[in-house]
Amino acid sequence: xxxxxxxxxxxxxxxxxxxxxxxxxxxxxxxxxxxxxxxxxxxxxxxxxxxxxxxxxxxxxxxxxxxxxxxxxxxxxxxxxxxxxxxxxxxxxxxxxxxxxxxxxxxxxxxxx
Amino acid sequence: xxxxxxxxxxxxxxxxxxxxxxxxxxxxxxxxxxxxxxxxxxxxxxxxxxxxxxxxxxxxxxxxxxxxxxxxxxxxxxxxxxxxxxxxxxxxxxxxxxxxxxxxxxxxxxxx
Numbered sequence: 001x002x003x004x005x006x007x008x009x010x011x012x013x014x015x016x017x018x019x020x021x022x023x024x025x026x027x028x029x030x031x032x033x034x035x036x037x038x039x040x041x042x043x044x045x046x047x048x049x050x051x052x053x054x055x056x057x058x059x060x061x062x063x064x065x066x067x068x069x070x071x072x073x074x075x076x077x078x079x080x081x082x083x084x085x086x087x088x089x090x091x092x093x094x095x096x097x098x099x100x101x102x103x104x105x106x107x108x109x110x111x112x113x
Numbered sequence: 114x115x116x117x118x119x120x121x122x123x124x125x126x127x128x129x130x131x132x133x134x135x136x137x138x139x140x141x142x143x144x145x146x147x148x149x150x151x152x153x154x155x156x157x158x159x160x161x162x163x164x165x166x167x168x169x170x171x172x173x174x175x176x177x178x179x180x181x182x183x184x185x186x187x188x189x190x191x192x193x194x195x196x197x198x199x200x201x202x203x204x205x206x207x208x209x210x211x212x213x214x215x216x217x218x219x220x221x222x223x224x225x
Contacts, residue, residue: 032212034213043216043218044203045216046213046214046215049213087156089213091211099207100158100161100171101207103156105154
């Protein structure tokens with residue numbers, strides 16, 4: 001099983017739609033979770049951290065399910081500007097002072113007029 | 114935006130030549146990372162650093178070396194570039210354990 005798995009999509013949705021992405025991770029000891037977005041030919045940018053109790057930032061809601069080892073991202077009222085690739089990121093437990101984040105391959109979203 | 118500068122932004126070179134990419138940060142963050150990104154593979158970790166002169170290998174470290182002689186600079190060197198190393202290279206920094214990473218703008222490297 002891959003460390004972090006995402007549905008690659010693409011997801012094509014109309015403006016105003018609600019869309020949800022899921023991501024599963026294999027390391028049950030993982031401590032930190034994030035969603036990034038990446039626009040074409042640009043660097044990944046932090047969208048939001050994911051907290052155990054779930055968290056919301058405007059139209060974006062992130063959830064964490066530790067028992068099932070998945071995280072989700074919900075986007076409500078989609079905008080054209082939401083078109084991007086969304087990366088799921090997981091941080092395993094720290095070992096010896098070093099820490100690596102593990103990135104999923106991303107889910108591509110296109111919001112159509 | 115996080116103070117991260119990658120240089121050069123674009124480079125074209127020939128097989129067999131040495132190449133050095135630089136990542137410079139002004140945030141005084143402890144952790145620094147080098148990734149490559151290729152179609153179908155996503156982001157893959159090459160090397161990372163958790164302090165001055167403290168580095169470790171990532172999943173695709175063969176053919177690459179790194180150095181971190183001071184907090185603000187993390188250098189990635191291709192000793193003898195090959196066409197398979199044509200890619201987009203991203204540097205990232207992180208303040209501490211459990212914190213997210215912040216990325217530089219990337220370097221587009223073409224090996225002919």
